[in-house]
Amino acid sequence: MSQTFRAPDILDIARREGRVTVDGLAEHFGVTVQTIRRDLAELAEAGKLERVHGGAILPSGVTNIGYEARRGLNAEAKAAIAARCAASIPEEASVFLNIGTSTEAVARALLTHRNLLVVTNNMNVANILVENPGCEVVVAGGTLRRSDGGLVGALTMRAIQAFKVDYAVIGCSALDAEGDLLDFDIQEVSVSQTILAQARRAFLVADAAKFERSAPVRIASLRDLDEVFTDRPLPAPLAERCRGWNTRVDVAA
Known part of the structure; x- marks a missing residue:
């Protein structure tokens, strides 16, 4: 599964649970942790997630989540x-x-x-x-x-x-x-x-x-x-x- 197809699911998990972990996503999607790190890096670069140690969270800012x-x-x-x-x-x-x-x-x-x-x-x-x-x-x-x-x-x-x-x-x-x-x-x-x-x-x-x-x-x-x-x-x-x-x-x- 390419990052394009994983991204919506990753964001859904983040919205539901507040954060995602590299290990948890790797197990969920059946891919390597290196692949998940690349996915999270791309989502962070797009402003959709914020990287933290071991995973990512919904981005902080000056406005709250809906x-x-x-x-x-x-x-x-x-x-x-x-x-x-x-x-x-x-x-x-x-x-x-x-x-x-x-x-x-x-x-x-x-x-x-x-x-x-x-x-x-x-x-x-x-x-x-x-x-x-x-x-x-x-x-x-x-x-x-x-x-x-x-x-x-x-x-x-x-x-x-x-x-x-x-x-x-x-x-x-x-x-x-x-x-x-x-x-x-x-x-x-x-x-x-x-x-x-x-x-x-x-x-x-x-x-x-x-x-x-x-x-x-x-x-x-x-x-x-x-x-x-x-x-x-x-x-x-x-x-x-x-x-x-x-x-x-x-x-x-």
């Missing part, structure tokens, strides 16, 4: 992460959930919780939690972002400032080596920062693909959070920093 594509990325990992996060949220608690496919997974994991108050700027989260009769849902109004059902802007932030909740659960688009949480939309970042300021405890839900991506706008540092829920151990230097910051790291098995 919402529907993000929804399918690492779906199993997000579900496992969400289950661990939801298990750390007791019933009869108040919770913020922000914009993102990872926080939507947390909303699904909270469907059996009772006596919750959930404040969200994510229309998708609200639509998920409407199925839970034991959950009161407050939607923080603002400007609707049609691409993903998010609500952003000054009205959203003012609505959030009316609350002081037990838990904030946020996602991010990237997590860098210094422990900074990054995203693409300045308005969304401002909302996330407001959410963190209005919560007693703050959680991050982020699959390991976020360790390998970049984004231009800083939300906060892991030092500002109480716990990180992910599916793979953090890089050793960052894990050491988290220990010094007393930020707990929970890795979903």
Whole structure:
């Protein structure tokens, strides 16, 4: 099979799983690792993938991956992460959930919780939690972002400032080596920062693909959070920093 025919399949795997590995693709296609390295080099040169050690990931930049594509990325990992996060949220608690496919997974994991108050700027989260009769849902109004059902802007932030909740659960688009949480939309970042300021405890839900991506706008540092829920151990230097910051790291098995 030539690279021309492999390329769409390679990109489909990358979109579905967040990354591809040289060894995994060589086994999948029944070709040599040298052949796969050439394929990835060509896709990287075309701007369709970004090379990393041992494989490639979807390219970083100043714009995010499309919402529907993000929804399918690492779906199993997000579900496992969400289950661990939801298990750390007791019933009869108040919770913020922000914009993102990872926080939507947390909303699904909270469907059996009772006596919750959930404040969200994510229309998708609200639509998920409407199925839970034991959950009161407050939607923080603002400007609707049609691409993903998010609500952003000054009205959203003012609505959030009316609350002081037990838990904030946020996602991010990237997590860098210094422990900074990054995203693409300045308005969304401002909302996330407001959410963190209005919560007693703050959680991050982020699959390991976020360790390998970049984004231009800083939300906060892991030092500002109480716990990180992910599916793979953090890089050793960052894990050491988290220990010094007393930020707990929970890795979903």
